[in-house]
Amino acid sequence: MRSPKDFFAPLAVGAPDPPRQIPVLPSRMIHFFDPGNEKMATKVPGIAPQVDVLLGNLEDAIRADRKEAARNGLVRIAKSVDFGRTQLWTRVNSLDSPWVLDDLITLVTEIGDRLDVIMVPKVEGAQDIHYVDRLLAQLEARAGLTRPLLVHAILETASGVANVEEIAGASPRMQGISLGPADLAASRRMKTTRVGGGHPGYLVRTDPVGEELDEGRTTYQQDLWHYTVARMVDACAMHGILPYYGPFGDIRDTVACEDQFRNAFLLGCVGAWSLHPAQIEIAKKVFSPAPRDVAWARKVIGAMGDGTGAVMIEGKMQDDASVKQCRVVAELADALAARDPELAEAYDAATEEALAE
Ligand SMILES: CC(C)(COP(=O)(O)OP(=O)(O)OC[C@H]1O[C@@H](n2cnc3c(N)ncnc32)[C@H](O)[C@@H]1OP(=O)(O)O)[C@@H](O)C(=O)NCCC(=O)NCCSC(=O)C[C@H](O)C(=O)O
Numbered sequence: 001m002r003s004p005k006d007f008f009a010p011l012a013v014g015a016p017d018p019p020r021q022i023p024v025l026p027s028r029m030i031h032f033f034d035p036g037n038e039k040m041a042t043k044v045p046g047i048a049p050q051v052d053v054l055l056g057n058l059e060d061a062i063r064a065d066r067k068e069a070a071r072n073g074l075v076r077i078a079k080s081v082d083f084g085r086t087q088l089w090t091r092v093n094s095l096d097s098p099w100v101l102d103d104l105i106t107l108v109t110e111i112g113d114r115l116d117v118i119m120v121p122k123v124e125g126a127q128d129i130h131y132v133d134r135l136l137a138q139l140e141a142r143a144g145l146t147r148p149l150l151v152h153a154i155l156e157t158a159s160g161v162a163n164v165e166e167i168a169g170a171s172p173r174m175q176g177i178s179l180g181p182a183d184l185a186a187s188r189r190m191k192t193t194r195v196g197g198g199h200p201g202y203l204v205r206t207d208p209v210g211e212e213l214d215e216g217r218t219t220y221q222q223d224l225w226h227y228t229v230a231r232m233v234d235a236c237a238m239h240g241i242l243p244y245y246g247p248f249g250d251i252r253d254t255v256a257c258e259d260q261f262r263n264a265f266l267l268g269c270v271g272a273w274s275l276h277p278a279q280i281e282i283a284k285k286v287f288s289p290a291p292r293d294v295a296w297a298r299k300v301i302g303a304m305g306d307g308t309g310a311v312m313i314e315g316k317m318q319d320d321a322s323v324k325q326c327r328v329v330a331e332l333a334d335a336l337a338a339r340d341p342e343l344a345e346a347y348d349a350a351t352e353e354a355l356a357e
């Protein structure tokens with residue numbers, strides 16, 4: 001562990017200073033694409049304006065014999081496409097793989113000035129982040145970069161979860177953490193065979209009435225990911241970085257995908273992964289606060305003045321703690337409205353209506 005005095009010092013001579021604050025940019029959906037897949041690659045310029053983050057994936061879902069094509073495809077796309085305000089991220093191969101060293105050397109050298117965040121899979125502990133941190137500093141110095149690359153860890157091993165707090169605080173480059181439910185399930189030896197989402201077998205049941213065990217007992221499906229998401233959110237909040245739900249693999253089940261994303265949103269996540277164009281709108285809808293919630297938040301903030309004391313609004317007590325929650329919603333709404341005029345209009349119209357009531 002670095003001394004607090006050295007925490008913000010560059011890790012290589014000539015590397016840019018690490019960031020003091022993580023930029024809180026809209027990142028409601030991290031849209032995954034395979035940069036070596038011609039069909040997907042041609043869609044990138046059209047998708048870029050619709051998403052907050054585009055991620056060129058080099059790891060799982062890319063066949064071993066297509067790893068180089070994906071890496072080279074990402075270099076080509078990054079150099080030729082205008083992403084506007086959309087961030088460009090990549091997910092490199094895992095640190096024990098034969099590809100990751102070339103991924104990092106090639107990407108930082110060739111397109112380090114265009115990339116915003118490097119997602120690192122299967123992070124086990126702070127040591128993995130320290131390795132990437134030093135290597136990135138060396139490569140940034142060699143490439144003459146003036147802006148430091150940020151690092152995003154995927155929480156998808158049992159030891160990663162056990163060490164999530166130290167991972168979140170391992171480097172000033174840490175931008176955020178995503179839950180990787182599929183690899184995490186395998187690492188934990190869970191008996192699921194899905195990519196995220198729930199399982200009908202994970203449930204609780206009401207008590208029996210009388211002697212009959214089989215009838216009249218309601219069951220409630222439980223959330224397999226609640227504990228991990230909540231732990232990840234706390235670790236991220238503690239270190240001033242951003243938490244995300246990861247993938248929902250049943251592309252056809254847009255309803256359950258929306259539920260999973262919303263659970264994550266309510267617990268504190270700022271976004272989720274979209275694996276298919278059909279999931280982009282779901283993430284946009286869920287991770288943008290609803291106009292009525294924004295209107296309520298603005299109303300409470302307005303009524304609370306300097307934020308101290310207690311007032312009643314529509315029969316509900318408001319105090320310092322509720323106004324702080326309202327500020328979270330209102331600040332997110334303002335950041336999204338600055339990017340999306342339609343959303344700005346919807347938020348303002350709902351606020352006007354709420355204030356007139
Ligand atoms: C899931 C897919 C393989 C489905 O692809 P496909 O069968 O081609 O679907 P469609 O026919 O419905 O596609 C319609 C058109 O849209 C294009 N398309 C599909 N997906 C994308 C995309 N992500 N970005 C851009 N364009 C996309 C298709 O090419 C079709 O085009 P056309 O024929 O011209 O109309 C596919 O969606 C896919 O591969 N998605 C990404 C998968 C991925 O990245 N997986 C890795 C992340 S999840 C993970 O790693 C687990 C995690 O780490 C954990 O441990 O939990």
Ligand SMILES: [Mg+2]
Pocket residue numbers: 060121156180182183
């Ligand atoms: Mg994974």
